[in-house]
Amino acid sequence: MATPPFDAFQYAHARRRQIVWMSQNTNHLVPAQMVREAVEEALRERRYEGYPYAPGDPELLDLVRADLGLPALTPFLTGGGTESLYMITRALLAPGDEVIASDPSYLIIHRFVELSGAHTRNLDIYAPPFRLTADRVQAAIGPHTKMILLIDPLNPLGSGYPRAEVRAIAEIAKDHHLLLLNDVTYRDFSYEPTLAAEFAPEQTVTVWSASKNCGMAGLRIGGFSATPERVNAIARYNTNDLGVNILSQVAATAALRSKPHWIGEVVRQTRANGERIAATAATVEGVTVPVHPSWANMTILDVSATGLSPEAIQEEMLKTHGVFVRAGNYLSPTHGSKFVRVSFSNSPGDLDKFATAFPETVHRLRTHAPTPPAA
Numbered sequence: 358m359a360t361p362p363f364d365a366f367q368y369a370h371a372r373r374r375q376i377v378w379m380s381q382n383t384n385h386l387v388p389a390q391m392v393r394e395a396v397e398e399a400l401r402e403r404r405y406e407g408y409p410y411a412p413g414d415p416e417l418l419d420l421v422r423a424d425l426g427l428p429a430l431t432p433f434l435t436g437g438g439t440e441s442l443y444m445i446t447r448a449l450l451a452p453g454d455e456v457i458a459s460d461p462s463y464l465i466i467h468r469f470v471e472l473s474g475a476h477t478r479n480l481d482i483y484a485p486p487f488r489l490t491a492d493r494v495q496a497a498i499g500p501h502t503k504m505i506l507l508i509d510p511l512n513p514l515g516s517g518y519p520r521a522e523v524r525a526i527a528e529i530a531k532d533h534h535l536l537l538l539n540d541v542t543y544r545d546f547s548y549e550p551t552l553a554a555e556f557a558p559e560q561t562v563t564v565w566s567a568s569k570n571c572g573m574a575g576l577r578i579g580g581f582s583a584t585p586e587r588v589n590a591i592a593r594y595n596t597n598d599l600g601v602n603i604l605s606q607v608a609a610t611a612a613l614r615s616k617p618h619w620i621g622e623v624v625r626q627t628r629a630n631g632e633r634i635a636a637t638a639a640t641v642e643g644v645t646v647p648v649h650p651s652w653a654n655m656t657i658l659d660v661s662a663t664g665l666s667p668e669a670i671q672e673e674m675l676k677t678h679g680v681f682v683r684a685g686n687y688l689s690p691t692h693g694s695k696f697v698r699v700s701f702s703n704s705p706g707d708l709d710k711f712a713t714a715f716p717e718t719v720h721r722l723r724t725h726a727p728t729p730p731a732a
């Protein structure tokens with residue numbers, strides 16, 4: 358019987374306390390106290406015994422409006438941004454529709470597009486400026502184009518959109534009556550956080566998440582914001598009809614209430630870590646950092662010139678050093694075999710481990726790599 362392929366997630370979760378999690382753009386820098394206290398109180402009050410107020414806690418919805426700076430648009434809570442992305446694509450796309458998107462990208466969204474019978478037109482962005490441009494979006498519009506997918510900043514590259522480019526893309530959406538799906542999951546790490554809804558409120562659906570900025574990926578809470586009519590159209594596909602997990606709502610409320618006090622330090626440490634990763638990569642022959650500085654809390658390390666596979670690097674770093682980075686294949690059909698993605702909203706101690714693990718891994722794999730067969 359063939360050996361099953363190595364399951365990095367199963368391996369890492371089974372050892373979760375020893376693992377340095379640099380694999381899923383999670384955030385390990387947010388002070389834990391306010392979330393812990395709020396959730397402990399909710400547990401003491403046994404709030405889990407009842408259903409939540411189905412439309413979502415009004416204070417939380419107000420905090421979301423204020424945090425996004427979109428007071429006129431309606432926020433809708435879901436179990437993470439992922440659920441929003443599924444609902445939006447399902448509700449707004451029909452068979453034959455085309456969505457202008459990129460490669461690399463957060464491909465889970467592309468899969469949701471396909472479930473609606475629509476398809477993505479992936480513009481190759483693995484070259485400067487490593488993001489879409491208004492000119493390329495404009496040129497890609499065809500008779501079946503229905504939506505533009507604007508992930509800003511972009512997972513996995515860490516590239517972000519200057520304000521003028523967001524505006525230009527939003528204007529294209531307006532001029533051509535296209536929908537604009539603006540995924541702003543990593544917005545708080547951006548050097549120029551700009552919401553397309555500011556320029557095209559009617560066309561834009563903004564997807565946000567508490568997973569990365571508030572460091573609560575495991576609690577699964579996020580949502581989308583749009584005009585009330587659009588929210589109603591999308592909400593028809595809500596399966597979480599009885600409301601989003603009450604403990605997640607309590608935690609997100611506590612986090613958003615206190616966010617102005619801690620987000621600055623989280624971003625400062627994240628950026629310092631990004632510098633450290635680039636400095637480490639610079640010591641390893643054959644490794645480049647295509648996008649630096651990152652506008653998010655992740656970066657990719659292009660390892661193609663080392664001759665090593667990203668999967669081999671992922672496995673060796675995890676098994677030998679307990680440092681979990683991610684091979685690029687699930688993020689790009691064309692370029693995924695060239696890079697590993699490293700996320701870095703982590704403690705300085707985690708960064709120390711990375712700084713040892715990565716060069717040692719590349720060195721070890723190079724010296725032990727089997728010689729390629731002669732041509």
Ligand SMILES: Cc1ncc(COP(=O)(O)O)c(C=O)c1O
Nearest residue numbers: 437438439463512542566568579
């Ligand atoms: C661009 C992007 N959108 C959405 C998500 C999913 O976020 P959530 O945890 O809120 O479901 C991710 C997670 O990595 C992401 O990178």
